[in-house]
Amino acid sequence: MSGIEIAGVIFGLISIYYTIKENIWCWPSGIINIGLFFALFYRSKLYADMGLQVVFFILSIYGWYEWLRGGEKKSELPISRISKRGWQIIIPLIIFGTAGLGYFLSSSTDASLPWWDSAATVLSLIAQYLLAEKKLENYLIWIVVDILSIGIYFVKELYLTGALFCVYLVFASIGYYTWRKRYRENKRVDTGEILSPS
Helix, strand or coil: CCHHHHHHHHHHHHHHHHHHCCCCCHHHHHHHHHHHHHHHHHHHCCHHHHHHHHHHHHHHHHHHHHHHHCCHHHCCCCCECCCHHHHHHHHHHHHHHHHHHHHHHHHHCCCCCHHHHHHHHHHHHHHHHHHHCCECCHHHHHHHHHHHHHHHHHHCCCHHHHHHHHHHHHHHHHHHHHHHHHHHHHHHHHCCCCCCCC
16 A cells, blocks of 8 residues: 555545536546556556556546536536447447457556456446546446456555445445436426426
8 A cells, every 4th residue: 555545545536526416626636536546557567557547637638628518508518328329339349449458468568467457448438438428327337347446456455446446336326326316307307397396
């Protein structure tokens, strides 16, 4: 356990808390978390996870903008669902992305757990993009990522980071149900239905 890992965990928790609240501060706190975990994964030879942080940084800047200006007439972006066509793109990306990255890491680097790491990496990229787009199902993919990551980090003896992903797993479940409730409430408002006082 290191100071970098502890700080990364703290900012990770702050970021996920703000994400569930749909609060824009999830992005700057998340960017700090990203920088800390980049350094941590470099030291642990988890190269796919390290590279993932670079993409996370780019997607965080994109998400920050989208949440503020991605709605109609540059308004705040609302929660939405993935279309059937969207899933037809996402599922092959998961399969072929994991296969390609896993093969590269296992054959060309000294990466630890290359196939697990690759699956978690590809799923994380997709989940982060969906989060930036405020798609409800981002949380379902994060749940799978969290389960994979818990195994990876405990095997690598990054116990605090593994524990963080246990918390992420709980938060992803809470986030899914919280966002689903808001999505349904927004749909009722958009269709002119009267909201119940609950």
